[in-house]
Amino acid sequence: MIVSTQRDTALTRNQSLVLEALADAKGPLTAYAILDQLRDRGMRAPPQVYRALDKLVADGMVHRLESINAFVVCQLPDCGSRETMIFAICSDCSQVTEIRDGGVGDRFQAVAEQAAFSVHKSIVELRGRCAHCRAS
Amino acid sequence: MIVSTQRDTALTRNQSLVLEALADAKGPLTAYAILDQLRDRGMRAPPQVYRALDKLVADGMVHRLESINAFVVCQLPDCGSRETMIFAICSDCSQVTEIRDGGVGDRFQAVAEQAAFSVHKSIVELRGRCAHCRAS
DNA sequence: AGGGACATTATGTTATAACATAACTTGTGA
DNA sequence: TCACAAGTTATGTTATAACATAATGTCCCT
Numbered sequence: 001m002i003v004s005t006q007r008d009t010a011l012t013r014n015q016s017l018v019l020e021a022l023a024d025a026k027g028p029l030t031a032y033a034i035l036d037q038l039r040d041r042g043m044r045a046p047p048q049v050y051r052a053l054d055k056l057v058a059d060g061m062v063h064r065l066e067s068i069n070a071f072v073v074c075q076l077p078d079c080g081s082r083e084t085m086i087f088a089i090c091s092d093c094s095q096v097t098e099i100r101d102g103g104v105g106d107r108f109q110a111v112a113e114q115a116a117f118s119v120h121k122s123i124v125e126l127r128g129r130c131a132h133c134r135a136s
Numbered sequence: 137m138i139v140s141t142q143r144d145t146a147l148t149r150n151q152s153l154v155l156e157a158l159a160d161a162k163g164p165l166t167a168y169a170i171l172d173q174l175r176d177r178g179m180r181a182p183p184q185v186y187r188a189l190d191k192l193v194a195d196g197m198v199h200r201l202e203s204i205n206a207f208v209v210c211q212l213p214d215c216g217s218r219e220t221m222i223f224a225i226c227s228d229c230s231q232v233t234e235i236r237d238g239g240v241g242d243r244f245q246a247v248a249e250q251a252a253f254s255v256h257k258s259i260v261e262l263r264g265r266c267a268h269c270r271a272s
Numbered sequence: 273a274g275g276g277a278c279a280t281t282a283t284g285t286t287a288t289a290a291c292a293t294a295a296c297t298t299g300t301g302a
Numbered sequence: 303t304c305a306c307a308a309g310t311t312a313t314g315t316t317a318t319a320a321c322a323t324a325a326t327g328t329c330c331c332t
Contacts, residue, residue, distance in 0.1 A: 012307070012308080013308090014307090014308075030290080030291075031291070031292075032290070032291070044309070044310075045309075045310060045311080046291080046292065046293080047292090047293070047294090047308090047309080047310080048308070048309070048310095050291095050292065050293075051307085051308080066202045066203040066259075066261070067202040067259050069290080069291060069292095069316095086244070086247060088248055088251055088253040088255075090253070091256070097251045097253060099247055099248075099250075099251060101243070101247050103243060104240065104243055104244075104247070107237070107239060107240055107243065108222070108240075108260075108262055111222060111235055111237050111240070112224055112235075112262060112264065114235075115224055115233050115235060115267075116266070116267035117224040117226075117233060117262065117264055117265070117266055117267065118264045118265050118270060119224075119262045119263070119264040120227065120263055120264040120265070121262070121263040121264070122260070122261075122262055122263075123202070123203050123259065123260070123261040123262070123263070124244075124258070124259070124260050125202070125258075125259040126244055126248060126253065126255045126257070126258050126259070127255070127256055127257040127258075127259070128248065128253055128254045128255040128256045128257070129253070129254050129256070130252070130253055131251075131252030131253065134254060148281095148282065148283085149282095149283095150282085150283075166315085166316075167316070167317075168315070168316070180284070180285075181284070181285060181286080182316080182317070182318080183283090183284080183285085183317090183318070183319090184283070184284070184285095186316095186317065186318075187282085187283085205291095205315085205316060205317095273332105274331105274332090275330105275331090275332090276329105276330095276331090276332105277328105277329090277330085277331105278327100278328085278329085278330100279326100279327080279328080279329095280325100280326080280327075280328095281324100281325080281326075281327090282323100282324080282325075282326090283322100283323075283324070283325090284321105284322080284323070284324085285320100285321085285322075285323095286319105286320090286321085286322100287318105287319085287320085287321100288317100288318085288319080288320100289316100289317080289318070289319080290315100290316080290317070290318090291314105291315075291316070291317090292313100292314080292315070292316090293312105293313085293314070293315090294311105294312085294313075294314085295310100295311085295312085295313095296309105296310080296311080296312100297308100297309075297310075297311095298307105298308080298309070298310090299306105299307085299308075299309085300305100300306090300307080300308095301304105301305095301306095301307100302303105302304090302305090
């Protein structure tokens with residue numbers, strides 16, 4: 001159930017700044033971390049950041065990680081926001097790997113159907129350790 | 137009124153109060169909602185609630201719903217906290233259905249292995265509508 | 273045994289950190 | 303002038319740090 005996604009409108013200045021901050025970051029950032037980074041480029045208050053994030057998330061360019069209240073730039077091409085994605089979040093370094101897996105979405109549908117539940121959005125976040133942190 | 141647990145020591149007074157509040161609730165409650173409910177029984181401040189919740193969650197008697205910052209009493213028997221559970225959260229009435237599905241956990245393991253990621257805990261929350269809300 | 277010293281655990285309390293949005297104002301371009 | 307993006311102020315909501323006190327257990331000494 002891929003619902004597409006990328007709106008055609010250009011990004012506003014704030015949206016571009018926020019997206020850039022997330023793209024430059026090594027891992028996920030909280031809204032307030034983004035705000036701090038962008039203060040010297042004119043960002044002054046939380047609503048500005050949250051509004052930009054709303055748009056970027058709606059367009060699927062950024063994902064919100066519910067379990068850590070943070071945001072990460074989308075790592076995969078053609079990532080509609082409604083698709084089932086798996087986020088593997090390293091508990092040590094907090095880096096995130098984004099995984100697309102249709103099978104999981106199908107399984108959710110099946111399981112939900114048993115419970116007479118209709119799924120609109122799936123949140124899947126795996127906490128653990130990435131290869132790099134396990135090695136060190 | 138001590139409610140016995142899977143494996144652990146009896147609950148303290150605060151833990152019992154919090155568990156009782158969640159068990160009586162129709163759906164998930166936030167920590168502050170619990171606090172409000174229990175003020176007249178001696179609960180005064182957030183840390184008391186959060187500490188009780190920490191213990192109940194650690195013992196698997198209560199689950200935290202990351203995507204709505206709320207807590208719900210465990211609905212299934214023998215629910216070890218480390219097992220992969222799926223929570224179906226109705227966007228209309230906020231009621232939660234807890235689903236155990238080993239297949240999903242296996243799939244996560246397989247998928248994570250591809251990414252050289254070792255999973256310690258899975259968070260799966262489905263947002264959608266329950267049968268009752270769809271019917272009405 | 274009984275009592276004191278100490279450790280441990282639970283609780284209470286204050287304050288504040290961290291995350292998010294409501295509500296209103298101002299600017300700007302079609 | 304209308305609509306909408308952006309700015310601004312204030313506030314709401316969620317969570318924890320830091321410190322103080324109470325309750326309980328346990329060990330040792332006499």
